[in-house]
Amino acid sequence: RAAPVAEQHEVPMVSSGASSDAIFNNHYHYLFSVLTPLSRQFEGVIDMALAQNPKPQSLAIMFASDSLNQELATATADYAQAKGLSLVSGSSYTSGVNDLSSQLAGAAGSGADLLLEAGHASESVRTIQQAEQMKIQPKLLAFSDGPGTAQFTQELQAAANYSVGTTQWTPGTRNRTSYFIDSFHYSLAFADQFGHMPDQFAAAATAACLTLEVAIEQANSAQPRWVRDSLAIIDLNTFFGEIKFDDRGASAVKPVYVQQVQAGRAVLIWPPEVATARPRYPDPGWAKR
Known part of the structure; x- marks a missing residue:
């Protein structure tokens, strides 16, 4: 406004x-x-994953049904496919929902290497909890909101480890x-x-x-x-x-930074030139957290 x-x-x-x-x-x-545009929020996550070994081949996207997260999901799908990844599953859910089991089952059934969620912090916590209960284990779980905050790690404890999140900046x-x-x-x-x-x-x-x-x-x-x-x-x-700034007034060059929870704390893993730790990939599984 x-x-x-x-x-x-x-x-x-x-x-x-x-x-x-x-x-x-x-x-x-x-x-x-000064913020990097929303459409680029998951670009660093995808770039980071593609730099790992074994290189992922496919991804699934879950997203909240509000307009901002729909916008992010669409832009992420376009970017991922342009980078050579196959989009094998995409599903939306009502913002604030407590049961994400059907969306998780669809993502797991697709065999996606990467599972990205465009949503809110409470939904990322619930996704981790239900993924663990359902024994759903992609090579990478990444979220637009959640990992990197103290509340995320406090609520999930060891289950938070290896989760990846995005941020405009960290200390x-x-x-x-x-x-x-x-x-x-x-x-x-x-x-x-x-x-x-x-x-x-x-x-x-x-x-x-x-x-x-x-x-x-x-x-x-x-x-x-x-x-x-x-x-x-x-x-x-x-x-x-x-x-x-570009000709629209949007931030033209600043990346969105990528964090991962490692040993109970969030560390910066991408871009490489500012990272404080290396990515831990692929996820070793729930039993090894």
């Missing part, structure tokens, strides 16, 4: 929350977002910086100020503020049109990742 207002009044807005391609495809002139991200401080020192300063470590949402908000600040400095003016034009050509290496 904010984007049309910014457009109407010709005031540049740098968002830390907009990620849907449905927003960016309106081609607003005054909207910019361990070792990005090259040309402005401001790196992730390590940002996290320390944030924790000192607020009493807890920053999450991806706090980091995105900080990155959005930094980006607007630099755009004003580079424009040498607070005049809205000049700041907007400065944002359109900005290229900034920050702790959050590289900030650069």
